[in-house]
Amino acid sequence: MGLGNYVNLAVDCQLAVDTKRVLGKTVVLTGGSSGLGLGFVQALVKAGAFVVNGDINPPPDSYSSSRSYFVKCNVTSWEDQVRLFQVARGKSPTGGIDVVIANAGIYGPDVLEGLGDDEPRKPDTKALDVNLVGVMYTAKLAGWYFHHQEPRDRCLILNSSIMGYIDTQGSSVYSAAKHGVRGLMTCLRRKGVVRVNCLAPWYVATGILPDTFVHNASSHLKAKGLDWATTDDAASAVMRLITDTSINGRTLGIVPRQMSPSGYMDMECDDFAEGTSLERLQSCVSSLAYGEFGAAVASEKI
Structure with missing residues (x-):
């Protein structure tokens, strides 16, 4: 498949992933100091990649590797992201960037919060700035660097959410941002510039979630016959998107094992029946x- 050519074929998510094909790749990843991002960094480094992690906060003291490098980066700042990519190219063992993962994200208040106030309050849209505008900055820089490097397979992965596909009672601002990420991918996949795909994680019980939410959600999920998705399965999905050059323009949902034995599945929602x-x-x-x-x-x- 040529670089960036969109192929409307569902991904067989039960095939084994050849992680050896990650060896030697340079990865730029935002939001890699906690949550899913930290899991991605650890898995990529274990597979032999060199990872440059751009985050507001450094990774925990318990994690360090000679194959990862931290750059302080606020993804809502274009200048910060420019510097992140400059450092990544300079630190890259091969002098180039192979994979970009726009992972950084935050949760935020709902657009309807404060309806009981005496005066209307401007909605808090920081989640849009981080989860959508920041992702656009990352996508632009990925495209620029890929365009200025020698032609070979390179990929961009955007982190959306199950909330970019289904209704929930969560934050409508967060949901709008994640729908926006989905829309960004479905347009970029046709440009012929980058091989681009999305992740859409279900609930994953990482350390960034409040204990009370994890407790309440666990009971609810169990009552519905479902589990949490896992960081390991999300990392496997990332590996699949990096190593399988036939995949372009697809979203892999990170789901409970009841939904897919691999813990991820092709969402098959971004195309329409003939x-x-x-x-x-x-x-x-x-x-x-x-x-x-x-x-x-x-x-x-x-």
Whole structure:
């Protein structure tokens, strides 16, 4: 498959992952000091990758490796992210960047919070800044660096969420951001510039979740016949996206083992069945000529 060519084929998520193909790759990852991000760093380093972790906070003292490097980075700052990529290229054992994972994310208040206040309060949109604008910055830099390096397979992975696909009673601001990440991927996959895919994690009981939430959610999940998803399965999904060059434009949901024996599955939600109205519209729009990278419509009318 050529770089960035979108293929509408579901991923067989039960195939074994050849982690040896990660050996020697340089990975830029945001938000790698805690939660899923830390798990990704550890798994990638174990597989022989060199990982540059951009995060506001350093990784825990209990974790250190000569194959990982920490750069203090606020992903909402374009300048911070520019520096992250500059350092990554400078530190890379091969002088280049092979994989970029836009993982950094936060939870945030709901857009409707404070309805009982005497005066309307401006919504807190920091979750949009981190979870969507920051991801756009990471995607732009990944595309720029990949474009300026010699042609070979390189990939971009965007971390969305199950909340980018299904309704919940959680934060609508967080959900909007994660839907936005999904939309970013489904447009970038057709550009022919980067091989890009998404992750959509279900609930994962990492150390960043409050104990009370973990306790309450555990009881609820058990009553519904479901488990938590795991960091190890999420890391396996990342390895699959890095090593399988046939995958472009897909979202892998990180799910309970009751849903998939591997702990991840192709969401199969970003494409439409042949003959449906949405597929007809999608087929029309996907062949419409735009300017460079979709900057301007080439024709006056649609």
